Amino acid sequence: MINHLLFSVDDVQCALPIRTVRIVLQMVQLGPAPSGNGQPVPAGTVNLHGLIVPVFSVRSFFGIPDRAARLTDQLIVAETGASCTALWVDETHVLDQRPVPPVPDKKAEIQEPLAPGAGITADGTVIFTDLARFLEPGSFRILQLQQAGSNQRRKKTP
Numbered sequence: 375m376i377n378h379l380l381f382s383v384d385d386v387q388c389a390l391p392i393r394t395v396r397i398v399l400q401m402v403q404l405g406p407a408p409s410g411n412g413q414p415v416p417a418g419t420v421n422l423h424g425l426i427v428p429v430f431s432v433r434s435f436f437g438i439p440d441r442a443a444r445l446t447d448q449l450i451v452a453e454t455g456a457s458c459t460a461l462w463v464d465e466t467h468v469l470d471q472r473p474v475p476p477v478p479d480k481k482a483e484i485q486e487p488l489a490p491g492a493g494i495t496a497d498g499t500v501i502f503t504d505l506a507r508f509l510e511p512g513s514f515r516i517l518q519l520q521q522a523g524s525n526q527r528r529k530k531t532p
Contacts, residue, residue: 377391377392378390378391378392378501379391379395379398379450379466379467380466380467380499381432381448381450381461381463381464381465381466381467382463382465382467383432383433383436383438383463383464384433384438384464386432386436386438386500387497387499387500388432388499388500388502389495389499389500389501389502390461390501390502391501391502394452394453395451395453396451396452396453396458397422398448398449398450398451399420399448399449399451399460400445400447400448400449401443401445401446401447401448401449401462402449404417404418404419404429404443405420405421405426406418406419407419408428414430414434414435415434416428416429416430417429417431417434420449420451420460422458425458427451427457427459427460428459428460429449429461429462430459430460430462430509431462432461432462432463446464447463447464447465448463449463450463450466453505454505454506455506459505459509488500490504490507491503491505491506491507491508491509491510492504492508
């Protein structure tokens, strides 16, 4: 069976364990962001059946400039421990729902750790293995630094 929900922001491909995903929603108007000085800072909130869920822009994880929300954007509501968090993404990708995939999914094999709660596969897909851990203060900053270094290496390559 498929183990991950695939999604993207700009040209960055990401994945989230499907067992943690509660629902995928079309973008809605976001409520005010909760106050606090933690990092990362939520982009806003969404009311999910009376539960106020913080929304994080995945763009901010990679240092990609924010932009205005589009109706084609999506919110992935995922479990983070005892609570939920929503990830604002450009698009999610269709899952193959067949009981037996035609080819084993090697994409899910993490080749190297990227930041606490996140890793990267051989094809460059970033997998958020533990979203709660990744959202702890400082973790996502490691990912931004890793991404910046990767971008600089690509620019130097002829």
